Amino acid sequence: MTARTSAAAIYSGTGDEVEIDRIEVAAPRRGEVLVRMRASGICGSDRHVLDGEWNVPSPTVMGHEGAGIVEELGEGVTGLAVGDHVALVWNQACGGCVNCQSGTPWACTDLRSNECVMPDGTTRLSRSGEDVFPYLAVGSMSEYAVVPASAAIRMPEELPFDIAALIGCSVNTGIGAVLNNARVTSGESAVVVGCGGVGLSILMGLRLAGAHPIIAVDRNPGKLELALRAGATHALLADDATADEIQRITGGGADVAFEAIGNSRTIPELPSHVRVGGRAVLVGMPPEGSMIPFDVLDLCYRGITIIASNYGGSVPARDFPRYAALYLAGRLPLDLLISNRIPLEEANGAFAAMRAGAEARSVVLFD
Structure with a gap:
């Protein structure tokens, strides 16, 4: 050696x-x-x-x-x-x-x-x-x-190395947030704010889980096009009317919403996207020391659950091979x-x- x-x-x-x-x-x-x-x-x-x-x-x-x-x-x-x-x-x-x-x-x-x-x-x-x-x-x-x-x-030898690399972080983080942390079930409605690598992986996880509708939100039209291909049923260009449009599509708010950016502006908005009793999942990582304000009375009154996701709540030895198999089967x-x-x-x-x-x-x- x-x-x-x-x-x-x-x-x-x-x-x-x-x-x-x-x-x-x-x-x-x-x-x-x-x-x-x-x-x-x-x-x-x-x-x-x-x-x-x-x-x-x-x-x-x-x-x-x-x-x-x-x-x-x-x-x-x-x-x-x-x-x-x-x-x-x-x-x-x-x-x-x-x-x-x-x-x-x-x-x-x-x-x-x-x-x-x-x-x-x-x-x-x-x-x-x-x-x-x-x-x-x-x-x-x-x-x-x-x-x-x-x-x-x-990993399987037929799995491309670039895909295997992404399974090691962004894919595991995003899909794991859906399946392991939020435990989304078939028919639940969902919102994803931020459609980068992790956000797109969340969308794929939501499609696997059978969520509907799946609403993607981003400021980049090109990312929204990718979001629709990844599993979103609706794509919204982020603006002042986004929250109202989410309410309209879901009939009062989504069952679960994910923030995949780690942005101090979009994180506090997340609870407004979910229904009474809904779940807001924090996936994106902000800068160190970030302090995020929430309307605590509103959270309590509406019974909103805040879920903090780290590495998709994963067990890598179990989850990495599962995601590889789903990719090779054409499902991711x-x-x-x-x-x-x-x-x-x-x-x-x-x-x-x-x-x-x-x-x-x-x-x-x-x-």
Whole structure:
């Protein structure tokens, strides 16, 4: 087992761009695997870091939505083999705390990946002798990544790597919010505010669940076109009349509404889109320290349930293969999520397009 060098997109901690440089990637330790990356999505969570809205240790290899091929196993790894195709998990649960043991690993109380370190508190990445941190303990914008074996979920070989990468974050987050958190049932009405990668995934999850009507809301007409293809039955261009139109279509408010942006303006509006006794689901992640005002008396009077969704309330070992199977069966049109496939060197252009409201996701392809 020897260290490797790898091209990577590195955030220095200042500015709003990454630099492409080479790093050293150490061999996997006990319980870890080395993955040769084949695809990495460019996600809004990465942009939060570059725009100074979330704080992480630096320098940092960006990317947390990735897929690749297992190239080396650390000591003691079972259940994976060299050559396996895998999607990576950024929410790397410990497996031993009370929440992990009760089947809610997304609520792990001993999570270290948010600190951008491995479970033992260290990193396998360096540059000229200096530690480099993998974003959310993945660092998928690199030719190689080292992750715990439990964070590498085997995927079917016929599944494209770019689709597998998106299953690792946006797809899991969006569909999981529908099926695991809100537990939408057939015939319930739904609203989705924000039709980026996560919002489109929510729409696909709602169609799977049999929701009707499904109302998509966005300021970008191009995103609304994608929303209709993803499963929306109605598409509304966001304006001052949006809430009234939702009331008209649903006959008094939707059963459930999802906010998929993390915007301090749209989050407080979410309860106004649901009926008495309805559910408002917060999926989009806002900047750190965001304080959102709600009319608490209105929430209590109307019996509105606020549901906060983290990583789709998922169990990755269960949910990732399920979404892969649904895609291969033609029931999840996940290709709609990808607007551009780019080399690593074009990552900054993809972040700029995201800030400008690009219609779907860019995915870095290696090789």
